Amino acid sequence: MEPYRIKVIEPIPLTTEQQRAEALKRVSYNLFNLRAEEVTIDLLSDSGTGAISADQLAAGMNGDESYAGSRSFYRFRDTVSELTGYAYLLPVHQGRAAERILFSTLLTPGSTVLSNTHFDTTRANVELAGCQARDLPCPEAKDLDTPHPFKGNIDLQALKLALETAGESPVAAVVMTITNNGGGGQPVSMDNLRQTADLCRHRGVPMILDAARFAENAWLVTRHEPGYQDRTPRQVAEEAFRLADGCVMSAKKDGIVHIGGFIGLNDPELAQKCERLLIATEGFPTYGGLAGRDLDMMAQGLREVAEPTYLAERADIAAHLAQRVRAAGVDIVEPAGLHALYLNAGRLLPHLPPHQYPGHALACELYRRGGIRSAELGSLYLGEEDEHGNPIKSAPYELVRLALPRRVYTRSHYDHVARTLADIAKDPHTVHGYRIVGQSPILRHFSIKLAPVAPD
Ligand code: F0G
Secondary structure (H helix, E strand, O other), X not given: OOOOOOOOOOOOOOOOHHHHHHHHHHOOOOHHHOOHHHOOEEOOOOOOOOOOOHHHHXXXXXXXXXXXXXXXXXXXXXXXXXXXOOOEEEEEOOHHHHHHHHHHHHOOOOOEEEEOOOOHHHHHHHHHOOOEEEEOEOHHHHOOOOOOOOOOOEOHHHXXXXXXXXXXXXXEEEEEXXXXXXXXXXXXXXXXXXXXXXXXXXXXXXXEEEOOOHHHHHHHHHHHOOOOOOXXXXXXXXXXXXXXXXXXXXXXXXXXXXXXXXXXEOOHHXXXXXXXXXXXXXXXXXXXXXXXXXXXHHHHHHHHOOOHHHHHHHHHHHHHHHHHHHHXXXXXXXXXOOOEEEEEHHHXXXXXXXXXXXXXXXXXXXXXXXXXXXXXXXXXXXXXXXXOOOEEXXXXXXEEEEEOOOXXXXXHHXXXXXXXXXXXXXXXXXXXXXXXXXXXXXXHHHOOEEEEOOOO
């Protein structure tokens, strides 16, 4: 059961199917453009969408809003340095600000960054620094159905080879994303992290953690990695941070705050350069684009997120939904992680070719039938077409992500999601595809316009 009770509530909008069908049409079938008040269960993201605790709210009330040197900063710094061990901590307003500041300082144009899988903003910030972002996921990640416990691992052989044969484009950093959001939310083992750190040290290449979901990764390590059963998630997390040379952190996930993040580093010169850019673009180093109250709430959230009772329940509620979704006849990326379930829309809707966007079709259907908002991760997100709309590239898988906000929805909300999916799975052939009628050249999924393809 949930290790908390509910003290403050927010009514959720209940709408009719007709209202939702009209809303879909109005926003040209782009779920990003719905108003939140039109959504009943919002599983678009687990980022900045968590519920804060009474202790976090109280910590926020105690925030010190001094422009420089606030008590909030020192409380934040003490908490984060105990957790991570890094000598230099720079607060930022969210994860991508950390990425921009670190990568534009650390990377020289023309070099390469390797990763188990770059998250899309991480990739964008590597590319904006004039560098190439290469993903080296482990071979087990390719099979969506096997329950291998650490499919978030980097391919160590490929990493070794890439570090040894960098050629024209030297490797400037290795980014380990824990858990691996772009790779189905799968965790990275401590063994994989350690071996990666060894390879990096041997080559003098910094290893950076993208630690947005460090506590969920640590929980899965305590469950599944030999030798870690008797360790607490907090101990595992402390060890993981100390294996790396630094981190970028979006605290909107495992900081359980609505806004916040930080950069952690040990290298004094690099930290000083980042600090200069921080001052110019985010704010003075003792607030970094945040209010004092945000820093205090983040510090408290970072303590709460590693509590075994919290993590056990988070894993359990995800497993509850996963089990009902499977029972409804919908395949998911296995094993089910903690922050999201990834539905295999391509398999559920085999009558829709990639360029009728089966993932998007399922996401629209979840909204139309159940008021549920989710995110397509398939050929709408990763595919390409020529100017006449003819397919050039499709995604390897057609997935839909149901992201699970922290401490927000209960099992009965998730039962509604599973029932809606079961309803769709009864007659999947009735779900029609979509075609693109308008798009922008970059990050098209945010602004794309679509129209239904009429069934033959
Ligand atoms: N790294 C990872 C692994 C992420 O999942 C995200 C954001 C970021 C970095 C960027 O952090 O949003 O604070 O700037 N992921 C969100 C998501 C948006 O829905 O998965 P941010």
